[in-house]
Amino acid sequence: MKPVEFQVTMTPCSSQPILYDEAKCIGCNRCAAVCQCDILLPSAETGKHPVVMYPGECYYCGACVMACPVEGAIRLSHPLRNRAKFVPVRSN
Amino acid sequence: MNDQTFHWPYANEVGMEEIKSCDVLVLGGGLAGCFAAIAAARKGQSVILVEKGATERSGSAGTGFDHWESACTNPCSQVTPEEIAEAYVNEQDWYSNGIAHYIECREGYDRMLDLESFGGKIRDTDDEFAGAAFRDDKTKLMFAYDYKNKFTLRVWGSTFKPALVREMKRLGVTVLDRTEATALLTAVVDGKKHGVGACGMDVHTGKFYVFRAKSTVLAMSRPARVWLFDADQPGLCEFRPFQSIGSGHAMGWKAGVEFTMMEKSVRAEYSAAGRSFPAYGTGNNHNTWYAATMVDARGVEIPYVDRDGRELKTVLERYLPAEGQKFFLKGGVIDNPKYEYRGPETLDFDELVRRGYQLPFYADLSRMPDEERRVIWGMMVGEEGKTKIPILQNYSERGFDPSRHMLQSYGTGWQSANFLEQERQFFGAPGGILHDWDLKTNIDGIYACGDQLYASDCAGFACATGYYAGRKAADAAAAGQLLDYDREDARREMERLYAPLYVEQGTGWKELNQAIAKAMQNYCGGMRCEALLKEGLDLLESYEKEIVPTLCCRNPHELMRTHEVQDILTVAKLVIHASLHRTSSSAPLFFRRSDYPQPDPECDRCHIALHQENGQVIERRVPLNFFGNLKEEYEKRNQNYIREEAAL
Ligand SMILES: Cc1cc2nc3c(=O)[nH]c(=O)nc-3n(C[C@H](O)[C@H](O)[C@H](O)COP(=O)(O)OP(=O)(O)OC[C@H]3O[C@@H](n4cnc5c(N)ncnc54)[C@H](O)[C@@H]3O)c2cc1C
Ligand code: SF4
Ligand code: SF4
Numbered sequence: 001m002k003p004v005e006f007q008v009t010m011t012p013c014s015s016q017p018i019l020y021d022e023a024k025c026i027g028c029n030r031c032a033a034v035c036q037c038d039i040l041l042p043s044a045e046t047g048k049h050p051v052v053m054y055p056g057e058c059y060y061c062g063a064c065v066m067a068c069p070v071e072g073a074i075r076l077s078h079p080l081r082n083r084a085k086f087v088p089v090r091s092n
Numbered sequence: 093m094n095d096q097t098f099h100w101p102y103a104n105e106v107g108m109e110e111i112k113s114c115d116v117l118v119l120g121g122g123l124a125g126c127f128a129a130i131a132a133a134r135k136g137q138s139v140i141l142v143e144k145g146a147t148e149r150s151g152s153a154g155t156g157f158d159h160w161e162s163a164c165t166n167p168c169s170q171v172t173p174e175e176i177a178e179a180y181v182n183e184q185d186w187y188s189n190g191i192a193h194y195i196e197c198r199e200g201y202d203r204m205l206d207l208e209s210f211g212g213k214i215r216d217t218d219d220e221f222a223g224a225a226f227r228d229d230k231t232k233l234m235f236a237y238d239y240k241n242k243f244t245l246r247v248w249g250s251t252f253k254p255a256l257v258r259e260m261k262r263l264g265v266t267v268l269d270r271t272e273a274t275a276l277l278t279a280v281v282d283g284k285k286h287g288v289g290a291c292g293m294d295v296h297t298g299k300f301y302v303f304r305a306k307s308t309v310l311a312m313s314r315p316a317r318v319w320l321f322d323a324d325q326p327g328l329c330e331f332r333p334f335q336s337i338g339s340g341h342a343m344g345w346k347a348g349v350e351f352t353m354m355e356k357s358v359r360a361e362y363s364a365a366g367r368s369f370p371a372y373g374t375g376n377n378h379n380t381w382y383a384a385t386m387v388d389a390r391g392v393e394i395p396y397v398d399r400d401g402r403e404l405k406t407v408l409e410r411y412l413p414a415e416g417q418k419f420f421l422k423g424g425v426i427d428n429p430k431y432e433y434r435g436p437e438t439l440d441f442d443e444l445v446r447r448g449y450q451l452p453f454y455a456d457l458s459r460m461p462d463e464e465r466r467v468i469w470g471m472m473v474g475e476e477g478k479t480k481i482p483i484l485q486n487y488s489e490r491g492f493d494p495s496r497h498m499l500q501s502y503g504t505g506w507q508s509a510n511f512l513e514q515e516r517q518f519f520g521a522p523g524g525i526l527h528d529w530d531l532k533t534n535i536d537g538i539y540a541c542g543d544q545l546y547a548s549d550c551a552g553f554a555c556a557t558g559y560y561a562g563r564k565a566a567d568a569a570a571a572g573q574l575l576d577y578d579r580e581d582a583r584r585e586m587e588r589l590y591a592p593l594y595v596e597q598g599t600g601w602k603e604l605n606q607a608i609a610k611a612m613q614n615y616c617g618g619m620r621c622e623a624l625l626k627e628g629l630d631l632l633e634s635y636e637k638e639i640v641p642t643l644c645c646r647n648p649h650e651l652m653r654t655h656e657v658q659d660i661l662t663v664a665k666l667v668i669h670a671s672l673h674r675t676s677s678s679a680p681l682f683f684r685r686s687d688y689p690q691p692d693p694e695c696d697r698c699h700i701a702l703h704q705e706n707g708q709v710i711e712r713r714v715p716l717n718f719f720g721n722l723k724e725e726y727e728k729r730n731q732n733y734i735r736e737e738a739a740l
Binding site for chain 2: 001002003004005006007008009010013014015017033034035036037038039041042043044051053054056057058059060061062063065066067076077078079082083084085086087088089090091
C-alpha cells in the first residue's frame with residue numbers, strides 16, 4: 001500500500017454549534033472523546049481546547065457539554081433558524 | 093480560521109492490518125449492541141464490540157431517553173406481554189415484528205433491572221415526585237401515558253450508556269471505539285453460507301481490521317440520508333445520529349442477508365436542517381410532552397377528547413383509558429391508532445379552526461399541576477435524548493421558565509414541520525432484517541437486533557432484542573467453531589476502503605449524498621411505478637460505476653464519511669428493488685404505485701423478503717403471521733432463560 005499523507009482542513013458551515021471559552025477550558029479533550037460524530041479534533045497544543053473541525057456534522061446532542069468537567073468551558077448553540085420562540089403566558 | 097489546515101492528531105496506520113478473533117462479534121455499540129455484548133459475556137463467551145463513535149454516548153439513546161415502552165412485567169403493570177405485543181401486531185396490520193415486540197414485552201423489565209444494577213436510574217429514589225398520580229410510592233417507579241395500566245415507564249435514560257460501558261468493561265468485553273465495521277465475511281460450509289466475521293477500519297488512524305468470530309450480531313441501527321440531505325448542516329438532516337446511516341443494512345445486503353418491508357417509508361417527519369426545530373424543543377403534546385396543556389394564540393385552552401370525542405375535564409383524565417377501554421397505546425411508532433387502542437388527544441385541527449381557535453398554538457405547562465409540569469420540564473425534557481443540554485439547559489439560559497412562559501408550535505400539527513410527499517424517511521417501524529425466533533438472519537452465525545430489525549421501534553425494544561440476540565449468538569458460538577475466511581475477500585475490502593485516499597481532485601462525499609437524495613426524491617418518492625423506479629435504479633447504478641471510483645478524501649474521518657455514502661447508495665438500490673418487487677399499493681406500508689393502484693390485495697398481504705445471491709435479487713414470500721403464537725413459540729425456545737430469571 002502506497003503511503004499517504006493525511007490533511008485536515010476546517011470545513012465551515014453556516015452555523016457555529018460549539019463555542020469554547022478559552023479562559024475556562026483546561027484542554028482535557030473529554031468533549032472530543034465522547035462526540036459520536038467525531039467532529040472535534042484535539043488541539044496540537046497541550047492545554048488548548050479542541051478544534052471544531054466539521055461543525056456542519058454536529059448532531060446537536062450535547063454529549064460534549066455533558067462530559068465537560070468545567071462549567072461554561074463549552075457551549076452548544078442552535079442555528080438561528082432553529083431557535084424556537086417562547087412568550088409570557090396569556091390568560092384568557 | 094476558515095481555510096486553516098491542521099496537523100492530523102492521530103497516527104497514520106493506512107495499510108496496516110490487524111486480525112482479531114473472538115466467539116461473539118457485536119457490530120454497533122448502541123443500546124442493542126451493548127446488551128448483546130453483555131448477554132454473550134455473561135455466558136462466558138469472548139466478545140468484541142465494534143463501535144464507530146464512542147460507546148459512552150453513542151447511538152440514538154447516547155444522551156438519554158425518557159420513555160421505556162411495553163415493560164409489561166413490571167410489578168405495577170395491569171397488562172400482560174401477550175396483550176401488548178398482540179395489540180402492536182394488530183395496530184400495524186400485521187406488518188409488525190411480533191417476535192421482537194413479544195421479547196420486548198416479556199423481557200424488557202429484566203433489562204431495566206439490569207440497568208439499575210449497573211448504576212442506571214430507573215426509579216424516583218430521590219422522592220422528587222412522591223405522591224404524584226404517575227408514581228407508585230412503594231416501588232418508586234414512575235409511569236407515562238396510561239396511568240391505569242402502567243406499562244410505559246419514565247426513566248432517567250441519560251444515566252444508561254455510561255452504565256452499560258462500565259458493565260462491559262467489568263465483564264471483559266473488548267470495546268473498539270472509533271472503528272467502523274464495513275463488510276461481513278462469510279464462508280460456505282457444506283453448501284450453506286455461514287457468517288465468519290467482519291472487516292473494519294479505525295476511523296482515526298486508517299488501520300484495517302479483520303474480525304474473526306463464531307457468531308456476529310448486527311446492531312448498527314437503520315438507514316438514513318436516503319431522501320434527506322443538507323450539505324451545509326448534514327448532521328441535522330435526520331432524526332437519528334448522523335453517523336448511523338444503515339451500514340448494517342448495506343453490508344448485510346451485500347453479504348446475502350434477507351430484508352423485508354424496505355419499500356416502506358413515510359413522508360418525512362423530522363429534519364432540523366430545514367423544516368424542523370430541535371427535537372422536543374417546540375410546543376407540543378406528544379411523546380416527551382404528553383399530555384401538555386395546549387393553548388391557542390389568545391391563550392384559550394385546547395380541549396382534550398377521548399376516542400369517542402367526549403371532552404375531558406381534568407388533566408388526570410388525559411392519562412386514563414376511555415370508558416369501556418382496557419388500555420390505550422401511545423409512543424414512538426403510534427401515530428394515528430385504531431379506535432380500539434386510541435388514547436386521549438387534543439381536538440382535531442380542522443374542528444379547532446371551525447371553532448375559531450387561532451394559530452400559533454403553544455404548550456402552556458403553567459396551567460398543569462406542579463408535578464406534571466416538573467415531570468415534563470426537568471425530568472422528561474432532560475432525560476430524553478438530545479434534551480439535557482440542547483433544550484433544558486439551552487432554553488433555560490435563554491430565559492424560558494415553564495411556570496411563566498409558553499413554548500410555540502409551528503404550523504398546524506404537533507410535529508411543527510410540514511414536509512413534501514417526496515421527502516421521505518424510515519420512520520414508524522420501517523423495514524429491515526427478517527429473522528427467526530432466535531433473531532438469526534437467513535445466514536447461519538449472523539444475528540440482528542434493535543433498530544436493524546424490520547419494524548423496529550424504541551429503546552426497550554433495542555435493549556430486550558439486543559440481550560436476546562446476544563444470548564442466542566452465544567449459545568451458537570459455544571456449540572460452533574471458528575471458521576476460516578477468504579483472504580481474497582478481505583484484501584478486496586481493504587482496497588475498496590482505501591481507494592478514495594488515492595484519488596486526486598475527485599468527487600466529495602457530500603456531492604454524491606446530495607445526488608442520491610435527489611434521485612430518490614425523483615424516482616422513489618410518494619408515487620412510484622415500474623418505469624420510474626427502473627430509471628432511478630439505472631441512475632444509481634451509473635453513480636456506482638462512474639462516480640464511486642472518483643470519490644476522494646484526505647483523512648480517515650472523511651474516508652469514513654465516504655464509506656457511509658457508498659453504503660447509502662447500496663441502501664437506496666435496495667429500496668428500489670423492494671419497491672419493484674411489490675406490485676400493488678399498500679396503506680400500512682405507505683406505499684403507492686401508479687401502475688398498481690389497488691391497495692393491499694389479499695395475494696400481496698405478506699412479507700416480500702429479498703436477498704442477493706450472485707448479484708441476483710431473490711424474492712421469497714413469507715406470511716405475515718409467520719411467527720405463530722407468540723407466547724407458545726417464545727416459551728418453547730426460552731426455558732433456560734425463564735428458569736434463570738425465576739431463580740434470581
Ligand atoms: C433523539 C431520540 C430520542 C429517542 N427517545 C426515545 C424514548 O424516549 N423512548 C424510546 O423507547 N425510544 C426512543 N428513541 C429511539 C431509541 O433510542 C432507539 O430505537 C434505540 O436506541 C435503538 O438502539 P440501537 O442499539 O438499535 O441503535 P443505536 O442506539 O442508534 O445504535 C447504533 C450504533 O451503531 C453504531 N454504528 C452505526 N454504523 C456503524 C458501523 N458501520 N460500524 C460500527 N458501528 C456503527 C452507531 O454509531 C451507534 O452507536 C429515541 C431516538 C432518538 C434519536
Ligand atoms: S453536540 Fe454532539 S455531535 Fe455536536 S459536537 Fe457535541 S457531542 Fe458532537
Ligand atoms: S471537556 Fe471542557 S475542559 Fe475539557 S477540553 Fe472540552 S471544553 Fe475544555
